[in-house]
Amino acid sequence: MAGLPGLLDYRQSMAHDALAGKAKPSTREDIVVLEQVRKAFGGVEVLRGIDLVCKHGQTTCIVGGSGAGKTTLLRLVVALEKPTSGRILVDGEDTVPMGERELNRVRQKFGMVYQYAALLDSINVLENVSFPLVEHTKLSRAEIRQRIVEKLQILELDETVLMKFPAELSGGMRKRVGLARALMLEPQILVYDEPTSGLDPLTSRAVDDLIDDTRKRFGVTSLVITHDIASCFKLADQALLLTKGQIAARGTPDELAHGDNADAREFIRQSGVNVDAILASRTAR
Ligand SMILES: Nc1ncnc2c1ncn2[C@@H]1O[C@H](COP(=O)(O)OP(=O)(O)OP(=O)(O)O)[C@@H](O)[C@H]1O
Ligand SMILES: [Mg+2]
Numbered sequence: 001m002a003g004l005p006g007l008l009d010y011r012q013s014m015a016h017d018a019l020a021g022k023a024k025p026s027t028r029e030d031i032v033v034l035e036q037v038r039k040a041f042g043g044v045e046v047l048r049g050i051d052l053v054c055k056h057g058q059t060t061c062i063v064g065g066s067g068a069g070k071t072t073l074l075r076l077v078v079a080l081e082k083p084t085s086g087r088i089l090v091d092g093e094d095t096v097p098m099g100e101r102e103l104n105r106v107r108q109k110f111g112m113v114y115q116y117a118a119l120l121d122s123i124n125v126l127e128n129v130s131f132p133l134v135e136h137t138k139l140s141r142a143e144i145r146q147r148i149v150e151k152l153q154i155l156e157l158d159e160t161v162l163m164k165f166p167a168e169l170s171g172g173m174r175k176r177v178g179l180a181r182a183l184m185l186e187p188q189i190l191v192y193d194e195p196t197s198g199l200d201p202l203t204s205r206a207v208d209d210l211i212d213d214t215r216k217r218f219g220v221t222s223l224v225i226t227h228d229i230a231s232c233f234k235l236a237d238q239a240l241l242l243t244k245g246q247i248a249a250r251g252t253p254d255e256l257a258h259g260d261n262a263d264a265r266e267f268i269r270q271s272g273v274n275v276d277a278i279l280a281s282r283t284a285r
Pocket of ligand 2: 070071072
């Protein structure tokens with residue numbers, strides 16, 4: 001997803017009802033459920049009957065080649081777009097029949113981290129990250145700054161970044177700032193679209209650690225869209241392979257690598273990643 005459309009989506013997703021109360025944290029086990037979800041654009045079916053369950057507090061990774069429908073699936077989950085048919089349950093509520101007002105309430109449960117962080121280049125980091133809090137809370141400037149500094153510290157960025165412009169940051173720092181912004185309203189579910197794309201392998205692995213630390217620290221559910229097999233094998237409790245709009249395989253990373261699904265084994269083989277080494281390096285979750 002390109003930077004600018006990402007930002008527009010972000011603004012749209014943040015167009016919440018200013019009076020809406022903060023959602024209570026859910027204890028529902030199946031926090032996101034898709035049932036036979038289909039999506040067509042101009043008569044061309046891009047998603048063809050997707051069933052998916054994201055478990056509370058776990059990480060679900062969706063992998064697949066370019067054009068498989070990954071970003072489309074993500075946009076349906078976060079209620080930026082409606083499916084052609086099927087049900088999408090977020091914390092037990094079907095979002096498909098909902099009107100805009102209800103959708104805005106549901107969107108507040110999600111934090112989104114876009115491929116290119118979708119930061120506005122013309123304003124500094126403080127202004128970029130303040131955005132959700134200025135729009136959706138009545139906090140003072142000082143309180144907002146304090147909250148941002150806290151989040152940045154957790155993400156290992158110090159206060160000096162606040163006055164910098166996005167162009168002055170490295171790719172990895174931009175990801176952290178994008179993540180800090182996604183976390184500002186303390187969402188229950190974090191969704192990431194290609195969090196490691198455009199980053200070198202070392203920085204990519206640091207972003208993986210950041211995603212996992214964030215899940216543990218904030219108790220969030222993570223949905224990660226990626227074509228980075230290394231990332232998937234590092235992070236996923238559950239992994240799904242999306243091919244031409246259908247789930248071609250699903251299971252734990254180990255099941256995908258060593259199970260009887262030939263599509264999954266071939267996709268993993270073609271990536272050239274030593275997935276067994278990654279699985280062996282995973283710490284207990
Ligand atoms: N708004 C839209 N209008 C028309 N077609 C669309 C729209 N959004 C997506 N598509 C089409 O749906 C298909 C899947 O696109 P999508 O962006 O979901 O793929 P992807 O798996 O995220 O790919 P990538 O890895 O390249 O990001 C593509 O053929 C794309 O052209
Ligand atoms: Mg995409």
